[in-house]
Amino acid sequence: MTLRTPWPTCTTCQAIPLAFFQNGVINKPHQLWLTFSAFAGSASRGCHTCTLLYEAVREPFKHRLDDEPVHLERATVNSDGTQAVALTVDLASLPNRGTWDESLWKRSDGQQLSFQFVPIADFKYVRDVRDVPQGARAFKGLVSLYAEDDGTFTYIKQSLTNCLANHKTCNRVIFPLSGTASQQDTTVNIVHGNHGPVVAPTRLVYVGSEDSKDPPKLVDGQECLFNGGHLVLSYCWGMTPKDAPWQLTMMTMQQFSTEIPLSNLPQTLHDAIIWTRKLGERYIWIDSMCILQDSKEDWQREASRMASIYGSATMTLVAASSSVYGGMSDRRNPLRNSAASLFLQDGSSKFTIYLLPNGQPRNAPPPPPTDSRGWCYQEDLLSSRLVKVTQKSVLWQCVGDGSNPATRAQGLEQLSKHPPYRWYTLWYRLIERYSNKSLTYPKDRLLAFHGIACDKAGSAYLAGFLKSDPWASLLWCRDENQIRQRPGRRYEEYVAPTWSWASIDAPVLFYEANARHWRKPQLDPSAMDPELRHAEVQSVSFFDTGAVKGGSIEISAYVAITRTASVQPFLFNTRQGAHTYGRRNCVDPLTGEALGLIVFDIALEAKDDMMLCCALLQTADMGLWEKNGTAGLGLALSVQEATSKHLKCTRVGYVQFTSAFGALCHRRCIELS
Numbered sequence: 001m002t003l004r005t006p007w008p009t010c011t012t013c014q015a016i017p018l019a020f021f022q023n024g025v026i027n028k029p030h031q032l033w034l035t036f037s038a039f040a041g042s043a044s045r046g047c048h049t050c051t052l053l054y055e056a057v058r059e060p061f062k063h064r065l066d067d068e069p070v071h072l073e074r075a076t077v078n079s080d081g082t083q084a085v086a087l088t089v090d091l092a093s094l095p096n097r098g099t100w101d102e103s104l105w106k107r108s109d110g111q112q113l114s115f116q117f118v119p120i121a122d123f124k125y126v127r128d129v130r131d132v133p134q135g136a137r138a139f140k141g142l143v144s145l146y147a148e149d150d151g152t153f154t155y156i157k158q159s160l161t162n163c164l165a166n167h168k169t170c171n172r173v174i175f176p177l178s179g180t181a182s183q184q185d186t187t188v189n190i191v192h193g194n195h196g197p198v199v200a201p202t203r204l205v206y207v208g209s210e211d212s213k214d215p216p217k218l219v220d221g222q223e224c225l226f227n228g229g230h231l232v233l234s235y236c237w238g239m240t241p242k243d244a245p246w247q248l249t250m251m252t253m254q255q256f257s258t259e260i261p262l263s264n265l266p267q268t269l270h271d272a273i274i275w276t277r278k279l280g281e282r283y284i285w286i287d288s289m290c291i292l293q294d295s296k297e298d299w300q301r302e303a304s305r306m307a308s309i310y311g312s313a314t315m316t317l318v319a320a321s322s323s324v325y326g327g328m329s330d331r332r333n334p335l336r337n338s339a340a341s342l343f344l345q346d347g348s349s350k351f352t353i354y355l356l357p358n359g360q361p362r363n364a365p366p367p368p369p370t371d372s373r374g375w376c377y378q379e380d381l382l383s384s385r386l387v388k389v390t391q392k393s394v395l396w397q398c399v400g401d402g403s404n405p406a407t408r409a410q411g412l413e414q415l416s417k418h419p420p421y422r423w424y425t426l427w428y429r430l431i432e433r434y435s436n437k438s439l440t441y442p443k444d445r446l447l448a449f450h451g452i453a454c455d456k457a458g459s460a461y462l463a464g465f466l467k468s469d470p471w472a473s474l475l476w477c478r479d480e481n482q483i484r485q486r487p488g489r490r491y492e493e494y495v496a497p498t499w500s501w502a503s504i505d506a507p508v509l510f511y512e513a514n515a516r517h518w519r520k521p522q523l524d525p526s527a528m529d530p531e532l533r534h535a536e537v538q539s540v541s542f543f544d545t546g547a548v549k550g551g552s553i554e555i556s557a558y559v560a561i562t563r564t565a566s567v568q569p570f571l572f573n574t575r576q577g578a579h580t581y582g583r584r585n586c587v588d589p590l591t592g593e594a595l596g597l598i599v600f601d602i603a604l605e606a607k608d609d610m611m612l613c614c615a616l617l618q619t620a621d622m623g624l625w626e627k628n629g630t631a632g633l634g635l636a637l638s639v640q641e642a643t644s645k646h647l648k649c650t651r652v653g654y655v656q657f658t659s660a661f662g663a664l665c666h667r668r669c670i671e672l673s
């Protein structure tokens, strides 16, 4: 008999070698995560094992270990022979070593564990399912009804009534569907409401009532037009298993239109439906339940409407402090209280081990403010009314709410004055999500974003490049967290110029676009800023579908010819033992001085002794400078042809520069294709 948790396990945890848990095998520390922040990220995305481990990390460590590799070590606790594992870090290399609390180095019960490194959390584990305590088996019981204070809902309802009656600026659709998207899409549901065009989503979740005869179900979005509009849920997807029963697919469609079983939903989605009911509303739009997750066409069409769906919603509920598993208002993930089953396999031998939830501090101090994870919630920008739900509070924010001038009202005022700039953040976010999905639909990456991009950017949108936001749209980077599963590959046929994220099959992240969401919007201009001279693409067909057969960008930027070298010395807090897979330093070819770290777009293309042209596209903000010494961001380019006038190049990677780069570089004109 085995006990399988219904929650996902990340590939990193699945890859823990079987031998690690076997008696008699030499106990070698297993490097679980390259950095603590990657580990924390996996926990927030919902990996059960990572969550269990993360929630048990002692509080003082949580905020100081961003770049430390995290190891798993096994030990036998002397007294009763129980097996235990510890999550460890090597503190010897940490700065300010003297400030660590000495007491953390020893277990409180005085037993010595044979750990090489300093444990930051430890666990018992068992291999026999009968040894899993009853209390830790409560997988089904994880989804619980909150006994929310009725005052919360009264507050939200009153705020809405007041807003509808008194705020002129709130009562309009911020981003009505317009331009090419509506012309091309004949099935779009637009009606003219009192305040301009209102867009009904294609589908909505009807939330039903507590009566079992009136269950939640999926309905035609038009229903809401005559029944008081719809809400939207904004949340972090987290790690979602492929066949998650709460996702809308061809398979679940039939079932969803009869009934969406509440008990199948992860906590956040479950709560959102209950909250919608309690607010007296009937419909809510939740992306994973209203967009067919296994239909390319559906995904493309709905993505192109997303801005309007948010823009015309009555209000957006923001689950601001957790992933899809955490619930609307509980920051601490309920998964921490149940045993995590790890199914491990090595050739023909396989077994399940159970990590038990022991040792976690029950009185941990509150987590840092959720806005540090603001990149999760860029959709918020598109909504005129937000209900922000954090662990501690529920906050109403709307454009016309003068009581809160410093924050959202101001942001949205700006937004309505400069729509394209802020609007792009949603677009980048969508690409990040979509690039994760690209295994399913590898070839149509540009098409998916054509509608939504053209709607706002018009002709300035060129194969993934936004002429009006050039540097952020070029400064994408392969997502290194997924390097093992998705090291990146180029397509056999031509899809896009190399400067476009669409040219490679790999998940990408827009660091620059994400960063400016929370720092001040624009960096001060610098003499070293690049200039965009020209940009063009050749379309495949007469119809503007977004597909291209060629394209080039001409820029003037500070560049230096560099040589690649194995990451030695390690730059930017990557230390001895850090992976070199897909990365190289770029160094001064004459002196060998390190100028930057290149993350190659395709991991296998990273080699030593390549001569590459590195171009500075952005001087880094002070935050990045203080954090790890990054002085600038740019691209690594392979020079195809050099003339006195310019360098013809193709893109091979993303670069973080050290300040040494500044002394060597000079301005050149580059043609990128």
Ligand SMILES: [Zn+2]
Binding pocket: 009, 010, 011, 012, 013, 014, 042, 047, 048, 049, 050, 051
């Ligand atoms: Zn994990």
Ligand SMILES: [Zn+2]
Binding pocket: 162, 163, 164, 167, 170, 398, 399, 400, 401
């Ligand atoms: Zn308002």
